[in-house]
Amino acid sequence: MKKIGIVGGTGYTGAELLRLLLAHPEAEVVTITSRAEQGREVAERYPNLRGITSLRFDSPDEAPLIDCDLVFFATPNGVAMQQVPSLLAKGVRVIDLAADFRLRDAEQWAEWYGQPHQCSELLASAVYGLPEINRQSIKRAQLVANPGCYPTAVQLAFLPLIKHKLVDLQALIADTKSGVSGAGRSANVGTLLCEASENFKAYGVTGHRHLPEIIQGLAQAGQVDIKQIALTFVPHLTPMIRGIHATCYSKLTVTGADLQEMFVQHYLNEPFVDVMPVGSHPETRSVKGSNLCRIAVHQPFQKDTVVVLSVIDNLVKGAAGQAVQNMNIMLGFPEQLGLQVTAVLP
Amino acid sequence: MKKIGIVGGTGYTGAELLRLLLAHPEAEVVTITSRAEQGREVAERYPNLRGITSLRFDSPDEAPLIDCDLVFFATPNGVAMQQVPSLLAKGVRVIDLAADFRLRDAEQWAEWYGQPHQCSELLASAVYGLPEINRQSIKRAQLVANPGCYPTAVQLAFLPLIKHKLVDLQALIADTKSGVSGAGRSANVGTLLCEASENFKAYGVTGHRHLPEIIQGLAQAGQVDIKQIALTFVPHLTPMIRGIHATCYSKLTVTGADLQEMFVQHYLNEPFVDVMPVGSHPETRSVKGSNLCRIAVHQPFQKDTVVVLSVIDNLVKGAAGQAVQNMNIMLGFPEQLGLQVTAVLP
Amino acid sequence: MKKIGIVGGTGYTGAELLRLLLAHPEAEVVTITSRAEQGREVAERYPNLRGITSLRFDSPDEAPLIDCDLVFFATPNGVAMQQVPSLLAKGVRVIDLAADFRLRDAEQWAEWYGQPHQCSELLASAVYGLPEINRQSIKRAQLVANPGCYPTAVQLAFLPLIKHKLVDLQALIADTKSGVSGAGRSANVGTLLCEASENFKAYGVTGHRHLPEIIQGLAQAGQVDIKQIALTFVPHLTPMIRGIHATCYSKLTVTGADLQEMFVQHYLNEPFVDVMPVGSHPETRSVKGSNLCRIAVHQPFQKDTVVVLSVIDNLVKGAAGQAVQNMNIMLGFPEQLGLQVTAVLP
Amino acid sequence: MKKIGIVGGTGYTGAELLRLLLAHPEAEVVTITSRAEQGREVAERYPNLRGITSLRFDSPDEAPLIDCDLVFFATPNGVAMQQVPSLLAKGVRVIDLAADFRLRDAEQWAEWYGQPHQCSELLASAVYGLPEINRQSIKRAQLVANPGCYPTAVQLAFLPLIKHKLVDLQALIADTKSGVSGAGRSANVGTLLCEASENFKAYGVTGHRHLPEIIQGLAQAGQVDIKQIALTFVPHLTPMIRGIHATCYSKLTVTGADLQEMFVQHYLNEPFVDVMPVGSHPETRSVKGSNLCRIAVHQPFQKDTVVVLSVIDNLVKGAAGQAVQNMNIMLGFPEQLGLQVTAVLP
Known part of the structure; x- marks a missing residue:
């Protein structure tokens, strides 16, 4: 059994991580932290965990993180970059589910995330945790940057086309739809049931933070400079809890x-x-709660536009599940260990 | 008061038409037909109409349609084409909410709808009822083909770009999302709450009947042959009752x-x-129950891809509301009469 | 046209009031206030009102309330009681949609609402605005306390039974279910789509503020002391936006x-x-957006338990619609004026 | 590994059973039958099972049921009673998830289910499969009648009160709310998303088939005749997929x-x-996908009305999960084997 820590356990990503790790045969969660909830039983906050775990939230300052084999950060952007260096120095391996280490370029990061990057020296060695691209590097990584939800769905859709150089890199479109859990568990008016149900809308058409992350990944896959990729990325909010559907268009x-x-x-x-x-x-429901990405490729009327449809559960393959997959790779476990969950349907 | 008939009153389109016409100050619904429900009170089937109307469903064979000034067909595809000629011959004007008279080419119609067109002689004189294009012809029309829901949202999004010849007609993409009411009130497994809620999926990527209708309209707007239009059209089902969101992409x-x-x-x-x-x-919720189409135009990062977002209520501007708008134009009423309904929100 | 003011226009109740009054032929909304949003266009906040109104939110301190014939308060509990006396003194009539004047007993109010009542001298003259009980008093009232949503549905269900002294007042049960809009537009975790959809739960079983209001109303109807009424009241949250369903049980x-x-x-x-x-x-959908309360009475197996089912739209008959109904009565308009809206279905 | 058969695999109950059994370490599903779908891959119908199983639906006539250690019937009411006798005769143990063997009185069964009981000789030996009451009998049973969903939630709520003789058996009320999956996967208009979402209603107030089943169970628990139990049972449909919430009232x-x-x-x-x-x-979401029943007991204001709240997943503890629990008991496995699934939340 490996000792595992979770920093930031009160959001949806942290909770999902905990659900998966509690059922993982080789992982023992020794600490889960929350400044706001410290001392409180985790199961009080997440009623599905009543009777499953007796963990309590630890103070982030006193949590036994350095005793862990691996620590997950499920914190807001900008938090992990402050705490990761000292953990790495002690030999603790880290998977960050936030965006802190996803972009290789610190300036680009600062521009999109609205704050200076405080740990740019780690960007070169951090491994982008999409196993379908970087499995070998993940194995040896000390620090893994777990991909965003949209970037996972979109990259997996475009990857084969770009690897095989079949499409015009200047004419990529990703029309993506996300369930509301992608917005997290913060109390915002926009994600109230009364605002978000029975409604459909686009958002962030003028620029979404996942755009540079996707472009960086596609450029790596195509072995081209990021400037050679022109991607139009339009995210939408769809009235359901979980799931991402990416409809990806490209020109053959x-x-x-x-x-x-x-x-x-x-x-x-x-x-x-x-x-x-x-x-x-x-x-999307066919992968709800599971770590699968299901993909279908279409070429309507045999014309030169390819349409790739790709679905994931944004909290699993798009976040916590992929993080556990990365953990399995890093710690030498079978990659599917603890992740063979069948979606509950209906 | 004009005398109005509705043929086929048991689907969502017929019911919505009835709701709008019952509140219309110049229209009197004198008959609404249903073979299956004949004799039954309309309000028994549509509980929202209890106390609003005492109409009963008439037998389609005995309904006083020829006494009407105007008759709406809210029947399945293929029905209106059998009954319309005799009504027109008697001087009754007709608006068909189904697809029977939307395509000008009878062969194309037969190909997409899987049955021969039985009334192709009327196709030339039928007017496609999108007032934003054909208002003048609608005024004088004896027979109006009310547009489909997707075609309304998509055409209104592309129209200005195509009229002004700003975009590449060979690279049009319409990624559209519809609420479940677009599938009608038939008992199908796929539209059960347990199958369609908490789920998102594309459908008909290999070819949807609204595709030729949209292309025909865009070609007319651009004054080009339909072969000069290449449109990739991907419809999706989104877990809500009403609303269409079209995300339309084109190259400047x-x-x-x-x-x-x-x-x-x-x-x-x-x-x-x-x-x-x-x-x-x-x-989409900003137009729920209303006849509006709201549009926003984006040009992300000032690049050459234009993104037009357009929303309608599929049962109103996408069906019954547009039909009433056409009726207003045909009968010389103010175009907004009976249609100034504010969306109920939340 | 009468001049109407709305104090507190940013919640769901205020927005619904505005929607109804904008369509009312005899009411002119001359001011709607919001401290947080002052100066902003109302239609920016409520996208369904774009093109319907050009009103902007006024500062509550500068709004021309004393020029109004009637002012609605759609403010949090405890606000109206501070501002109403000066308006009444100027001859402005007031309808309060909050709870400030619903209970006749100031001590009871203080106990349930957790703050002292600051205007207890008005409690005796304030009229409880349930027209089905107090129509005559409402006509002459200067100050109307608009009922709560649950109390409206529950009282209308029990009223005939109690008026006719058919049931045991010591064995009343009201099992009620509300859509999420009853919780208002505040940003709370509990009413996020991800928390409240695909979920059903009871709340406030240990005591809900609407309990004393219902008991007071039933006691008045039965002409008994409130101590003679024993009511078990269990509210539940149901995953939809609008609607209340009350299932009321009593012993014959x-x-x-x-x-x-x-x-x-x-x-x-x-x-x-x-x-x-x-x-x-x-x-509940049969009354969505409408001011109706629909009721069915059952006596299963002819036994001595009566079950009354009653549905309303919590934001209409349970709040804004009933307030407009009260306004119509107070100002001498036909009671249904501006309220003959048919529920949109599906 | 025990050999398991499922008769009737196309409904929600059969699919849920299959999901649970595929993850069960001691059960091997050797056949799942469907007349309509025979020969088709199960995973085509249930997209969540793609990659999980390669089972195909067998013809019910040719399925190797007699080679099984235990066969589940997930068929419509009236089917199992025809096939069970021959299986029992061959020594195959049976769990019926339909209602065929739930009532001990064949005449009562015929009255509520509208058809004569064709196998009344087995009613005496069939064991009602609520482990919390009948665990010892289930162990030795050849034929187990798996309880209905409402009866499970309601009986578990009332059981302690009745066993301890604390309440008036003539004044029991069960106000129950079910997600839509309780109505099954048949194509009915009433359970379409457009009819059942954004809506709440009661149904069957005049008499629901689960009523006699509940009364029989409560009478057994209280060791009284069924005539001594007076239960008012009101089921409601709530707009979500899974979950039952029972709000149970009784007089101390x-x-x-x-x-x-x-x-x-x-x-x-x-x-x-x-x-x-x-x-x-x-x-309800705290038990979604899990076999738990969570209960809370309230005595509002210390008065003599007890309110018991009880939640289950209607497809798990209310159907397939309880069936697997019964199987575990019958076959001597640990009772929780294969059932320790944590609800996915949010």
């Missing part, structure tokens, strides 16, 4: 490719990517 | 245009199109 | 009464109470 | 009892009943 630059076969081959050995049969329309 | 072929001003001017005198301020994200 | 103390006929007769002339046919189950 | 006939302590003691050793702390309000 070659003809005659068997896209279906290419996708199937590309993801053949990936335990958490399911390429569905020709003509499929993946549903 | 000119630079320096003030798109916002152009949209504002284009729709300046349109009573039911609201061009929102720069940076807006229209919400 | 007489036999052989024709309950259906008695309910029908009792409410025969009430414009906003619909007694449904024997065997009916009223649906 | 004794004073001074420590109800909380009594409930805690009563359920102390029950693995799937969680008595929550004083003042709690259990939420």
